[in-house]
Amino acid sequence: MERDPEKFWNPYVAGLALGAVLLVTYLVMGRGLGASGASFRVGVWATSVVAPAHASAVPAMSGAMEDHHPLDDWLVFEVLGMLVGGALAAWTSGRLRREVLKGPTFGAAGRLALAVAGGALMGFAAKLTRGCTSGQALSGGAVQSVGSWAFMFSVFAGGYAAAYFLRRQWR
Amino acid sequence: MSFPLSYLADFDSLAGSPRLVGLAVAIGVGIAFGFVMERAGFGRAQKLVGQFYGTDLTVLKVMFTAIASAMVGAVVLSGAGLLDLEAVQFNYPTFLWPMIVGGVVLGIGFVVSGYCPGTSFVATASGKLDGLATVLGVVAGSVVYAEVEPKLGAFPTSGKLGVFTLSRWLNVHPAVVAALVVALALVAFTVAGWVERRGRATSQSRNESPSLSTEGVPT
Numbered sequence: 001m002e003r004d005p006e007k008f009w010n011p012y013v014a015g016l017a018l019g020a021v022l023l024v025t026y027l028v029m030g031r032g033l034g035a036s037g038a039s040f041r042v043g044v045w046a047t048s049v050v051a052p053a054h055a056s057a058v059p060a061m062s063g064a065m066e067d068h069h070p071l072d073d074w075l076v077f078e079v080l081g082m083l084v085g086g087a088l089a090a091w092t093s094g095r096l097r098r099e100v101l102k103g104p105t106f107g108a109a110g111r112l113a114l115a116v117a118g119g120a121l122m123g124f125a126a127k128l129t130r131g132c133t134s135g136q137a138l139s140g141g142a143v144q145s146v147g148s149w150a151f152m153f154s155v156f157a158g159g160y161a162a163a164y165f166l167r168r169q170w171r
Numbered sequence: 172m173s174f175p176l177s178y179l180a181d182f183d184s185l186a187g188s189p190r191l192v193g194l195a196v197a198i199g200v201g202i203a204f205g206f207v208m209e210r211a212g213f214g215r216a217q218k219l220v221g222q223f224y225g226t227d228l229t230v231l232k233v234m235f236t237a238i239a240s241a242m243v244g245a246v247v248l249s250g251a252g253l254l255d256l257e258a259v260q261f262n263y264p265t266f267l268w269p270m271i272v273g274g275v276v277l278g279i280g281f282v283v284s285g286y287c288p289g290t291s292f293v294a295t296a297s298g299k300l301d302g303l304a305t306v307l308g309v310v311a312g313s314v315v316y317a318e319v320e321p322k323l324g325a326f327p328t329s330g331k332l333g334v335f336t337l338s339r340w341l342n343v344h345p346a347v348v349a350a351l352v353v354a355l356a357l358v359a360f361t362v363a364g365w366v367e368r369r370g371r372a373t374s375q376s377r378n379e380s381p382s383l384s385t386e387g388v389p390t
Binding site for chain 1: 184
């Protein structure tokens with residue numbers, strides 16, 4: 001099979017495939033996909049290792065450790081699968097490469113710092129919104145939740161508002 | 172047989188072998204999810220943020236197609252008595268104000284980091300160190316949230332509307348909502364085509380590459 005890193009699936013075909021994965025998940029599990037919930041559980045687990053007493057004193061964290069180990073969770077295993085599926089797709093398309101993606105004139109250190117900062121904003125926000133673009137916009141949006149749609153339009157609004165100020169990162 | 176499978180429903184309270192089956196399903200679903208997202212281009216920051224610069228509207232096309240098709244599928248299966256749609260909707264209650272404010276903050280974080288929380292995992296899996304940095308940031312940000320949550324008072328549960336669906340809000344059958352969403356998607360795809368052509372023409376007139384440069388720095 002020829003590997004062309006610049007070749008992607010047709011976006012509408014990819015969208016139909018994603019919709020099919022989501023529908024199967026509804027059917028089998030009665031819930032949709034997700035991502036940020038797994039990130040949070042990794043954070044809870046790390047905190048519980050470093051400072052166990054503190055972790056059980058924080059309400060949101062103790063809730064994630066109550067009945068099971070914080071990593072014994074559906075979303076954590078789904079994300080493990082995502083890493084496998086993502087790596088497999090990147091490898092078979094010639095995109096599996098250790099690199100920092102950024103604009104040609106922007107420094108790698110600055111890019112990594114912005115990635116951490118943006119990630120932190122999203123991690124905080126996704127707890128407030130009870131899910132991210134996967135767990136709320138996609139999964140809640142497709143079952144017609146008003147909150148999921150309000151969230152999705154807000155994400156686009158925030159992204160468009162911030163884009164101008166971050167343009168140098170991509171040049 | 173009606174879905175979701177009663178054997179796996181209410182996963183969080185499962186123990187023993189049903190729980191193991193659920194976790195195995197999670198891995199399988201995750202593999203498919205990650206594979207599709209990578210092939211759509213969602214492991215590459217420039218393809219994602221291109222949405223906000225009008226150069227590459229893949230995000231809108233993929234997301235909207237996925238939402239519309241899954242919605243149509245869910246409504247059809249529900250009508251056929253195969254899917255308990257209300258049981259799925261129960262997992263997605265609306266808290267309007269935190270969802271709007273958090274959505275704006277998440278959108279800003281998206282453009283700052285170049286990824287959303289899910290796509291940052293896909294980027295990490297394809298070797299992108301900026302993806303890994305985003306993952307670490309998301310973990311840290313969610314821990315910070317847990318730490319300060321008690322100080323946020325009633326805000327995280329404000330605008331509580333419960334399980335509030337578009338069909339209830341508009342007072343129409345879910346199938347009508349699905350038809351409207353498909354129509355809206357078709358309009359959005361047409362507009363996306365115009366925006367991309369204009370965005371690329373603008374960047375070409377400035378002697379820039381037609382889409383955001385996809386150079387990576389090998390390390």
